[in-house]
Amino acid sequence: MKQLILLSTFIAFLTACGNADKKAADAATTTTEQTEAAEAAAPADxxxxxxxxxxxxxxxxxxxxxxxxxxxxxxxxxxxxxxxxxxxxxxxxxxxxxxxxxxxxxxxxxxxxxxxxxxxxxxxxxxxxxxxxxxxxxxxxxxxxxxxxx
The missing domain is CATH 2.60.40.10 (Immunoglobulins)
Known part of the structure; x- marks a missing residue:
C-alpha cells in the first residue's frame, strides 16, 4: 500500500513538472511572438x-x-x-x-x-x-x- 501511494505521488510529480515546463515554453513562445510583432510594427511609426x-x-x-x-x-x-x-x-x-x-x-x-x-x-x-x-x-x-x- 505504501508503495502504491509512493508510486502515485512520483507519477503526479512527474506529470506536474512536465506541465510546468510546457506552460513555461508556451509563455516564452507567446512573449517571443509578441516581441517580434511589436518590432515588426515599430518601423511603421x-x-x-x-x-x-x-x-x-x-x-x-x-x-x-x-x-x-x-x-x-x-x-x-x-x-x-x-x-x-x-x-x-x-x-x-x-x-x-x-x-x-x-x-x-x-x-x-x-x-x-x-x-x-x-x-x-x-x-x-x-x-x-x-x-x-x-x-x-x-x-x-x-x-x-x-x-x-x-
Missing part, C-alpha cells in the same frame, strides 16, 4: 529628423549665470515625431522637450538651462534625445567658458 543646430557655443559667462540654449529641429519624415525623453549629462543642465508630437514638415525646439555656478573653466555638456527615429537617439552638445566672479 519611425520618422526622420533634421537638427538645424545640434551643436552650440554660448560664449563666455560669469560664474553663477544661467544660460538658456535652444536647439531647433524639423520633422523631415512622414510620421509624427514623438520625443519621449531628453536627458542632460549632468545636473547643472535642465532640458525640456515638446510634449505634443511634431507633425511631418513642422519644426520644434528643445531648450536647456545651464547653471554655471561653481563650474569655472571650459564647459561642455551633452543632451541625449530619445525619439521615434531610425537611430532612436540623438546627442546634442553645447559648450562655452565660465569666468570667475570679479
Amino acid at each position: 519611425v520618422t526622420t529628423v533634421q537638427w538645424l543646430d545640434s551643436s552650440q557655443n554660448f560664449g563666455k559667462v560669469t560664474d553663477g549665470e544661467k544660460v538658456m540654449i535652444t536647439f531647433h529641429f524639423k520633422n523631415t519624415g512622414t510620421k509624427p515625431l514623438i520625443i519621449s525623453n531628453v536627458q542632460a549629462s549632468c545636473g547643472c543642465t535642465v532640458p525640456s522637450k515638446p510634449e505634443e508630437p511634431i507633425a511631418p514638415g513642422a519644426e520644434g525646439k528643445i531648450t536647456a538651462e545651464f547653471n554655471s555656478e561653481g563650474r569655472v573653466g571650459k564647459a561642455s555638456k551633452n543632451i541625449t534625445v530619445t525619439a521615434n527615429t531610425k537611430e532612436g537617439i540623438a546627442v546634442l552638445m553645447f559648450e562655452g567658458e565660465v569666468l570667475p566672479k570679479k
Whole structure:
C-alpha cells in the first residue's frame, strides 16, 4: 500500500513538472511572438529628423549665470515625431522637450538651462534625445567658458 501511494505521488510529480515546463515554453513562445510583432510594427511609426543646430557655443559667462540654449529641429519624415525623453549629462543642465508630437514638415525646439555656478573653466555638456527615429537617439552638445566672479 505504501508503495502504491509512493508510486502515485512520483507519477503526479512527474506529470506536474512536465506541465510546468510546457506552460513555461508556451509563455516564452507567446512573449517571443509578441516581441517580434511589436518590432515588426515599430518601423511603421519611425520618422526622420533634421537638427538645424545640434551643436552650440554660448560664449563666455560669469560664474553663477544661467544660460538658456535652444536647439531647433524639423520633422523631415512622414510620421509624427514623438520625443519621449531628453536627458542632460549632468545636473547643472535642465532640458525640456515638446510634449505634443511634431507633425511631418513642422519644426520644434528643445531648450536647456545651464547653471554655471561653481563650474569655472571650459564647459561642455551633452543632451541625449530619445525619439521615434531610425537611430532612436540623438546627442546634442553645447559648450562655452565660465569666468570667475570679479
